[in-house]
Amino acid sequence: MKLKWIALSILFSTFFISQAQAxxxxxxxxxxxxxxxxxxxxxxxxxxxxxxxxxxxxxxxxxxxxxxxxxxxxxxxxxxxxxxxxxxxxxxxxxxxxxxxxxxxxxxxxxxxxxxxxxxxxxxxxxxxxxxxxxxxxxxxxxxxxxxxxxxxxKSSGSTSKPPANTPVTTKPDTTPTTTPSTGTPTDTGVRIVKIDISTEPPDAVITFRDAEVGRGRATVEVGPGDHLFTFTAEGHRTVKEMVVVEGDATNTALRVHLPKKEGAPEAVEVSSRGPVDRLEESRVVYGVIGTVFGLGLIGTGMYLGAIDGEPNCDGGTFSDCAEIYDTSTAAFLTTFTGTALLTAGGVLLAWEALAGSSSNEKSVQVAPSVSPDGAGIGIFGRF
CATH class of the missing domain: 3.40.50.10070 (TolB, N-terminal domain)
Incomplete structure (x- = not known):
């Protein structure tokens, strides 16, 4: 029992002493x-x-x-x-x-x-x-x-330095190990040699030290105290330079470097030089037939409306018996004009491959609507 109390006393004493020293x-x-x-x-x-x-x-x-x-x-x-x-x-x-x-x-x-x-x-x-x-x-x-x-x-109280007032604290860049640090190795001359384990992203980046390539992606370099400049280059990435400061009591360390990508040129966008008619391709024939058929139908309707314009609207008899007459001139004009436009468009679509790209020196045919006060029709103009 006495030994137990002695052990507990030693344990508590050690604890309080360690706390007092912190x-x-x-x-x-x-x-x-x-x-x-x-x-x-x-x-x-x-x-x-x-x-x-x-x-x-x-x-x-x-x-x-x-x-x-x-x-x-x-x-x-x-x-x-x-x-x-x-x-x-x-x-x-x-x-x-x-x-x-x-x-x-x-x-x-x-x-x-x-x-x-x-x-x-x-x-x-x-x-x-x-x-x-x-x-x-x-x-x-x-x-x-x-x-x-x-x-x-x-520092001990006797060796505490007194720097001038208002002097800013300067900090030196340093690298921190990404794993538990180990101590450097002193040489026979007393100079401590530190190993720097370097890795890069991308993994094929060229690592240059003292104007010489020391590795690609990974390298281990042994250096002494002082400032050491490393350069990292990779295709498609920006060049990065890292200064590693090794002090007299430095430990082995690891350096990871990420090279940012360069801002690439915008990707080329393919722009089609074909017009809307060219992009119809095989559908041109279908649309051409539809336009031609409807165009002929509307032209026929317009011609009929033009023919009955001013005629009495009852069968047989005289104007005195049929006071009302047909007033279809406007409808005849609009119907004929629309039909002519559809017929022209349909004809152009059907003959597009023959007409497209023709020069003034080649034989060519042009179909266009022709409207006059007396009626409407289709005009065909060509070079033969």
Whole structure:
């Protein structure tokens, strides 16, 4: 029984000692751009909390609680003076800022930590996940969080630097591993060599480093500390250049690059040069016969109406016996004109192949309606 109490005492003592050693890190800003899916954003917030729970060196002060304590002028300001004031108002020695952007399964983020005692930057990590599912985005972002928290070390009070007031905090671009980071390999000279595992979309993109092709789609490059420029090219895509900054304590990392497609020229639209009559094709004969038959019928009707115009409307007898006479001149004209038009159209359709494309030097025939005060008919004009 006595041993049991001793074990429990040691356990609780260890717990409280570890909690006492953890430093507060205030959430200064966690920003998600408009295109970020709401579920992805919720997973990222949970990943932030989980990363702090899994790190014994840091204790997280929630971003909403922290920002409620900050003066509005300081809230979104990241100069040295603003960071120092934020530390005083939030009562924390360190702060963290997260920027998350992207959409449609292509996301990238930047995580920065600051020493709020002097406004200096502790660590920065950038990450990306392209064509990733929700769980992979969360897992990759959590890896970035673990990496930046592990790299964030407060300076001792005696070595704390005092940068000039109002000096903005500068950030260097960096890449974040998409898997759990591993340490680089030191050489015999003490220079740490870092492996960069590169992959591209599309998978056949040419990867160029120091004016030399190092791979297509995938490549692993070993580099030392410094700035390293990679160029990515692919047919039908825009050229992308990525600067990778390797610091002295950098770890092996992965770089994924997505090349956007070029805006292509609009597709050619085939426009038919054939007229409406040509597009009738075999139906021309049918319509031609119908037009001819109805045209002849209407012309015959018009001729009959013209013939009885002014005649008495009763059988036999004289004008005195039949006072009413036929007044059909207008109907005769309209009927004859319509019939002539239909007959002409029908004839043209029937003879279209013979008439189409004929030149002035060739024999040709033209059929057209002919209307006069005395009647109407069909005029045939031709070159023979």
């Amino acid at each position: 430093e507060d890190m205030a959430g200064l800003q966690v920003n998600f751009e408009t295109g970020v899916d709401a579920l992805v954003a919720a997973d990222a917030r949970q990943a932030i909390n989980d990363a702090f729970k899994g790190n014994s060196a840091w204790s997280y002060k929630d971003v909403d609680d922290t920002r409620a304590r900050l003066n509005p002028v300081v809230r979104d300001c990241f100069t040295v003076d603003c960071l120092k004031k934020a530390g005083q108002q939030a009562q924390a020695k360190a702060g963290i800022r997260v920027s998350f952007s992207g959409e449609a399964q292509i996301y990238d983020w930047t995580v920065e930590t600051f020493d709020l005692r002097d406004g200096s930057q502790l660590a920065i990590r950038k990450g990306a996940c392209e064509l990733c599912g929700r769980s992979e985005v969360s897992r990759t972002f959590r890896s970035t969080m673990d990496s930046v928290l592990s790299a964030s070390k407060l």
